[in-house]
Amino acid sequence: MGIEEELKQMVGTDNPFKTPEGYFENLSSQVMSKLPEKKTNVIHISRWQSIKPWAYMAAMFVGAALMIQLGRGVFTPNTVTQSESDLFAFDSNELVLDDIISDQDIDSSLNDSFMGDYSLYELVASD
Amino acid sequence: MTSLQLTISEEKELIEQLQHSATQKKAFERVVKTYSEPLYWQIRRMVPSHSDADDILQNTFLKAWTHLEQFRAESKISTWLYRIAYNESVTFLKKNKNNMTPSDDIDRLAGQLEGDAYFDGNEMQAHLQAAVASLPPKQRMIFNLKYYDEMKYSQISDVLGTTIGTLKASYHQAVKKIKLHLEKLE
Numbered sequence: 001m002g003i004e005e006e007l008k009q010m011v012g013t014d015n016p017f018k019t020p021e022g023y024f025e026n027l028s029s030q031v032m033s034k035l036p037e038k039k040t041n042v043i044h045i046s047r048w049q050s051i052k053p054w055a056y057m058a059a060m061f062v063g064a065a066l067m068i069q070l071g072r073g074v075f076t077p078n079t080v081t082q083s084e085s086d087l088f089a090f091d092s093n094e095l096v097l098d099d100i101i102s103d104q105d106i107d108s109s110l111n112d113s114f115m116g117d118y119s120l121y122e123l124v125a126s127d
Numbered sequence: 128m129t130s131l132q133l134t135i136s137e138e139k140e141l142i143e144q145l146q147h148s149a150t151q152k153k154a155f156e157r158v159v160k161t162y163s164e165p166l167y168w169q170i171r172r173m174v175p176s177h178s179d180a181d182d183i184l185q186n187t188f189l190k191a192w193t194h195l196e197q198f199r200a201e202s203k204i205s206t207w208l209y210r211i212a213y214n215e216s217v218t219f220l221k222k223n224k225n226n227m228t229p230s231d232d233i234d235r236l237a238g239q240l241e242g243d244a245y246f247d248g249n250e251m252q253a254h255l256q257a258a259v260a261s262l263p264p265k266q267r268m269i270f271n272l273k274y275y276d277e278m279k280y281s282q283i284s285d286v287l288g289t290t291i292g293t294l295k296a297s298y299h300q301a302v303k304k305i306k307l308h309l310e311k312l313e
Binding site for chain 2: 007013019020024031
């Protein structure tokens with residue numbers, strides 16, 4: 001006979017404990033009344049998480065604008081450097097039209113423009 | 128453990144109901160009705176006082192309810208509840224260390240039990256319970272599940288997460304120690 005069997009023979013396996021009368025009858029309603037209501041899962045969204053899509057969209061627009069700006073800079077020919085442009089810079093206050101073109105130059109230009117040549121009018125009017 | 132067994136289809140149906148918020152509470156009520164008595168006796172053998180056992184049982188169901196979403200049906204409902212009840216009992220015993228009976232205090236506790244209004248056993252049974260109370264909590268649980276509930280070692284292993292070999296050795300030692308104490312009385 002095993003040691004367990006010997007013990008069982010010695011004392012048995014009966015339950016020596018008891019409960020107050022009607023304990024199990026009220027137990028389930030007692031347990032159920034003490035249970036807290038299950039809360040609906042509320043997801044807390046931080047301020048950053050709520051504005052994140054808008055921030056990303058804004059960043060995308062800014063990025064696109066910068067790309068366009070950059071593209072313009074690359075593809076527009078801009079061969080005149082700063083030093084070269086300085087060569088062409090002039091102060092309009094220092095120059096007077098008479099200093100550049102004389103009356104004689106104007107008369108000769110008018111003569112050379114064939115403005116009094118009637119044959120030109122005939123040529124234009126002919127078929 | 129036999130009283131804890133539901134049929135496979137009943138268990139499956141109950142688990143499904145527990146997982147849906149609309150049927151959860153009603154299903155849990157069924158769990159409480161099915162398992163409250165066997166769980167109470169299991170706890171009562173861990174802590175011989177009725178009021179302590181009642182508190183631990185209430186906490187067991189409260190914990191099961193609040194952690195219901197974590198129950199993944201990898202084990203039986205009964206195994207899950209036994210595990211919670213065991214953990215709650217151990218937590219209680221750690222908080223109330225005066226409930227841990229030293230070996231030389233077995234006679235005193237046996238005397239106390241015999242005078243308890245909710246103890247209905249004889250002197251030998253009182254000494255058996257006192258000797259069980261002198262065991263470390265895990266060994267106490269192993270002894271109760273095997274000796275009284277005749278649970279298989281594989282099931283005890285699921286509840287306590289201990290290997291079958293360790294369980295066998297622990298149970299054998301517990302029986303030997305208790306028998307030795309009771310033999311002194313004869």
